[in-house]
Amino acid sequence: MSKVSSRRTTEAHAVHRLIHHGRMMITPWHDDAVSREGFPTLSRYVEWYWLPILGPTALLALRRMASAFEWYSNGYESHVEELASSLGLSYTDGTHNPFTRAVSRLMYFGVVRGTSHSLAVRTHLPIVAPAHLARLHPGLRASHDVFVSAERASS
Numbered sequence: 001m002s003k004v005s006s007r008r009t010t011e012a013h014a015v016h017r018l019i020h021h022g023r024m025m026i027t028p029w030h031d032d033a034v035s036r037e038g039f040p041t042l043s044r045y046v047e048w049y050w051l052p053i054l055g056p057t058a059l060l061a062l063r064r065m066a067s068a069f070e071w072y073s074n075g076y077e078s079h080v081e082e083l084a085s086s087l088g089l090s091y092t093d094g095t096h097n098p099f100t101r102a103v104s105r106l107m108y109f110g111v112v113r114g115t116s117h118s119l120a121v122r123t124h125l126p127i128v129a130p131a132h133l134a135r136l137h138p139g140l141r142a143s144h145d146v147f148v149s150a151e152r153a154s155s
Contacts, residue, residue, distance in 0.1 A: 011104040012095035014114045019080050019093075025118035026065050027075030038124040041066040041111075045151065049128045049144060050111075052136055057098065058105040060087055062112070065121045075118060 018024050039045035042063055051059050064087060068076055084091035084099035091099040103119070106112040111122045127148065133141055 011107040012100050014107065015095070015100050015103045015119070018114050018119050022080055023077050024080050025075060026068070026078050027115070027118040027120050028066075028069050028073070029113065029120035029122045031122065031124065034122065034126045035124045038126040039151070040124055041122055045147065046125050048140070048147065049133075049136070050125055052140065053128065053132050054105060054109060054111070055102075057087070057089065058102045058109075061089075061099070061102045062106055062121065065112075065119075066123065069121075069123065 080099065081091045089098040089102065091097050103112065111125055113120050133144060
């Protein structure tokens with residue numbers, strides 16, 4: 001088993017451990033350094049530049065979980081099957097289902113993390129790392145610095 005698949009299996013088990021009787025606590029993950037230099041999870045930056053890295057399913061799950069902080073600023077309890085279904089995903093108990101795989105991918109890229117009692121979801125994402133930027137389509141990669149500069153100038 002490769003290191004990547006081993007790490008993803010570990011993350012899938014971590015996600016599974018956070019689910020109790022079909023429910024999971026979802027809390028905001030505030031990181032001052034990322035908040036200063038990064039972009040809100042629901043921003044255009046995240047949609048444009050994190051989407052090719054996280055994938056559409058994982059990004060939609062991230063945005064859905066984070067958008068609820070507008071109403072539940074300290075976090076909330078989610079029915080996992082209902083959340084998965086609202087994203088068009090199936091959920092069965094265990095680690096081998098589309099929802100758990102999507103959340104595991106978010107964990108792999110460091111945009112969510114498991115705590116002792118909840119899934120902490122970043123409220124801001126950092127600027128895409130150079131190694132990930134290098135893998136983006138050349139046109140998208142070329143627009144990145146222009147986008148970041150324009151966003152910084154308008155702030």
